[in-house]
Amino acid sequence: MRIRLMKRVAIIYESIYGNTRQIAEEIREGIREGGNIEVRLTHPGGIHTDDLSNYDVILFGSPNHNQAPTLNLMKFIDRLAIVELExxxxxxxxxxxxxxxxxAVKKLENKIKEKLPGIKLVxxxxxxxxxxxxxxxxEGEVEKARRFGQKFREKISDEE
Ligand SMILES: Cc1cc2nc3c(=O)[nH]c(=O)nc-3n(C[C@H](O)[C@H](O)[C@H](O)COP(=O)(O)O)c2cc1C
Incomplete structure (x- = not known):
C-alpha cells in the first residue's frame, strides 16, 4: 500500500495595504478546500529561507511596485537561491x-526561472x-483568487 504524505505548501507574499494578503488568503482557501494539504502563509520576514526546503510547493505573491515585484521579495528570492530546492x-x-x-507576475516568473530552477512553475x-x-x-477578484487556488490544487495533484 502506498502511503501518501500530506503536501506542504508555503505562500510567501508582501502586502502594504492588505489587498495582496487578501488574495493570498483566498488562494490558500482554494488550495485547502479538498483537505490533506497544509498551507503556511507568511511574508519574507516571517520565514527563514532554509525552512523552505521542508515544503513541496512554494508560491510567491507581490503588489506591483513601480512595474515590478517588491524589492524585498526579489531580495528574498536572491537569498533563497543558495538553499537546496529540488x-x-x-x-x-x-x-x-x-x-x-x-x-510583476512576469518578472517574478523570470526571476524564479533564473534563480530557483528547482521550482517548477506548474x-x-x-x-x-x-x-x-x-x-x-x-469586484470579482476575491472569487477569482479562490478559483486560482482551486485550479492550482488540481495542478499540484496532477504532478503526483
Ligand atoms: C510605491 C508604490 C508603487 C506602485 N507602483 C505601481 C505600478 O507601477 N503599477 C501598478 O499597477 N500599481 C502600482 N502601485 C499600486 C499597487 O499595485 C497597489 O498599492 C497594490 O496592488 C496594493 O496591494 P497591497 O494592498 O497588498 O499593498 C504602486 C504602489 C506603491 C505603494
Missing amino acids: NKLGTVFDTYTGGNEGI MEGGSFKVSGRKGPLI
Whole structure:
C-alpha cells in the first residue's frame, strides 16, 4: 500500500495595504478546500529561507511596485537561491492598478526561472486588480483568487 504524505505548501507574499494578503488568503482557501494539504502563509520576514526546503510547493505573491515585484521579495528570492530546492512546484501572483496586469507576475516568473530552477512553475501566474493604490480589490477578484487556488490544487495533484 502506498502511503501518501500530506503536501506542504508555503505562500510567501508582501502586502502594504492588505489587498495582496487578501488574495493570498483566498488562494490558500482554494488550495485547502479538498483537505490533506497544509498551507503556511507568511511574508519574507516571517520565514527563514532554509525552512523552505521542508515544503513541496512554494508560491510567491507581490503588489506591483513601480512595474515590478517588491524589492524585498526579489531580495528574498536572491537569498533563497543558495538553499537546496529540488523537485518543488510553484506559481506566482500579483496585485496591480491601471493597465499593469501581469507585469510583476512576469518578472517574478523570470526571476524564479533564473534563480530557483528547482521550482517548477506548474501554472501561469495570476494577476488581481485593485481600484487605486490602497485598494480595495475590484469586484470579482476575491472569487477569482479562490478559483486560482482551486485550479492550482488540481495542478499540484496532477504532478503526483
Ligand atoms: C510605491 C508604490 C508603487 C506602485 N507602483 C505601481 C505600478 O507601477 N503599477 C501598478 O499597477 N500599481 C502600482 N502601485 C499600486 C499597487 O499595485 C497597489 O498599492 C497594490 O496592488 C496594493 O496591494 P497591497 O494592498 O497588498 O499593498 C504602486 C504602489 C506603491 C505603494
